[in-house]
Amino acid sequence: MDIEAVRTFVTVAETGQFQEAAVELRITQQAVSKRVASLERALGVTLFVRTARGARLTLDGQAFLPHAREVLRAVERAAASVRPGERALRVDVLHRRIAPALALRGFYQSHPGTDLDVVTLSDANATTAIEAVLAGEIDATFRAVPAGDLPEGVSAERVLDDPLQLLVGPGHPLTAAKSLTPADLAGHRIWIPGIKQGTEWAAYYDELTETFDLRIDAVGPDFGTEALMDSIADSTALATLIGTRDRYVWPAAHDLRRIPVEGPTPVYPHSFLHRTANPHPILAALRRHLIEARPTPPADAWTPSWAGT
Numbered sequence: 462m463d464i465e466a467v468r469t470f471v472t473v474a475e476t477g478q479f480q481e482a483a484v485e486l487r488i489t490q491q492a493v494s495k496r497v498a499s500l501e502r503a504l505g506v507t508l509f510v511r512t513a514r515g516a517r518l519t520l521d522g523q524a525f526l527p528h529a530r531e532v533l534r535a536v537e538r539a540a541a542s543v544r545p546g547e548r549a550l551r552v553d554v555l556h557r558r559i560a561p562a563l564a565l566r567g568f569y570q571s572h573p574g575t576d577l578d579v580v581t582l583s584d585a586n587a588t589t590a591i592e593a594v595l596a597g598e599i600d601a602t603f604r605a606v607p608a609g610d611l612p613e614g615v616s617a618e619r620v621l622d623d624p625l626q627l628l629v630g631p632g633h634p635l636t637a638a639k640s641l642t643p644a645d646l647a648g649h650r651i652w653i654p655g656i657k658q659g660t661e662w663a664a665y666y667d668e669l670t671e672t673f674d675l676r677i678d679a680v681g682p683d684f685g686t687e688a689l690m691d692s693i694a695d696s697t698a699l700a701t702l703i704g705t706r707d708r709y710v711w712p713a714a715h716d717l718r719r720i721p722v723e724g725p726t727p728v729y730p731h732s733f734l735h736r737t738a739n740p741h742p743i744l745a746a747l748r749r750h751l752i753e754a755r756p757t758p759p760a761d762a763w764t765p766s767w768a769g770t
Contacts, residue, residue: 464536466500467529469493470508474526478515549578550743553590553602555662557581558686560623560706561603561731568750575743586660591615594736600744601735605661607767614737619768620751621731622758623704624721627651631716632697642724643673643763650676652692652699655683662729668765669727677702690715704729706756725763 472482473493483490501508508522518526554562562579569575580599582590587604594602594615606617627646629636635649656663656679670677683689686709693699694715703709703719711717733751735744 462503462532463496463499464532466496466503467532469496470500470522471526471529471533473497473509473516474518474522477517479511481515549576550601550741550747551578551580551599552747553580553582553585553593553599555581555603556686558707558709560621560704560729563706563708564621564751564754565747567754568747571750572746575746577743586657591734594734597736600739600741601733601747603731604734605665605730605765605768606732606734610767611734615734616737617732617734618748618752619730620733620755621706622728622756622762622764623706623731624759624762625702625727625729626705627700627720627722628693628703629700629718629720630694630696631718633700633718634697635700635720636718638720640721640723643675643722643727646700646722647674648676649700650678650698652678652681652689652701654679654681654689664767665729665765668767672763673727687711690717693717723759723761725761726759728758728762728764730764730768 469482469486472485473479476482476485479493479497480490483493486493497508504521504525506521506525507519508525509516510519511517552565554565556562557579565577565579569577582593582599582602585593587606590599590602590604591606591612593599595612603621611617627635627641635641635645638645653666656666656677666677666679669675689701690709690711693701694711694717702722705719705721733748735748
């Protein structure tokens with residue numbers, strides 16, 4: 462069914478005149494007549510009777526009118542759902558408990574009522590997330606990306622360097638340490654299940670492991686953060702790495718300890734990526750907020766050689 466023909470029918474019904482409808486729609490009266498005639502042929506009924514006073518709805522026209530109005534309302538809702546400024550800003554985060562998600566929450570708290578849609582792209586790496594940005598599936602994403610390695614039309618700002626901490630249970634030999642150097646972690650089993658080759662976080666941990674001679678173990682299925690915390694709490698040998706600004710939750714009885722890693726301080730470099738020409742008004746406000754709220758990186762920060770600035 463031709464939506465413009467339906468719109469023309471409703472306009473004629475509301476104005477009562479083909480000429481008035483033509484003026485309102487900014488088309489010729491002949492075009493109005495053709496659209497109505499086309500709709501009548503498609504429906505197999507007569508919608509109007511022309512009289513000396515204008516156009517009067519037939520019984521079929523009266524029956525069709527409320528449905529035609531609903532069709533136009535549905536079309537407008539569909540258009541508004543993807544029209545910048547009239548739909549929620551869709552932002553991708555890897556996990557809802559890590560630093561970028563908390564940064565989004567901070568933006569919302571300082572801009573209450575902002576229409577945000579926080580999503581997590583399933584199994585997406587930086588490349589597929591950027592493709593989703595270019596395709597308009599999402600408006601922005603937080604990713605660690607190589608310097609200068611972005612397709613045309615995508616912009617990135619480094620907005621959040623999150624220092625790593627070692628997370629251990631009460632029985633771990635490092636549990637009493639106030640802070641640790643990367644060298645102190647050598648020989649200890651750091652378990653991060655679910656690292657997928659080809660992702661930016663796999664590239665990050667590969668270089669971290671090589672640089673500081675660490676033992677990062679990704680063996681085993683990823684049963685989620687709760688299962689990981691359970692395992693860390695029950696083990697005297699397992700540890701894992703988390704971001705300082707990550708806000709994972711575990712039972713108090715687990716008695717897990719977060720130990721800063723310093724000298725140098727490994728940080729995970731989160732960049733904010735978006736389509737350069739995206740006109741969504743909330744995107745501009747979020748970008749300004751993230752840049753202004755960016756925490757100062759540690760003076761001894763370590764990032765992988767490929768990370769942007």
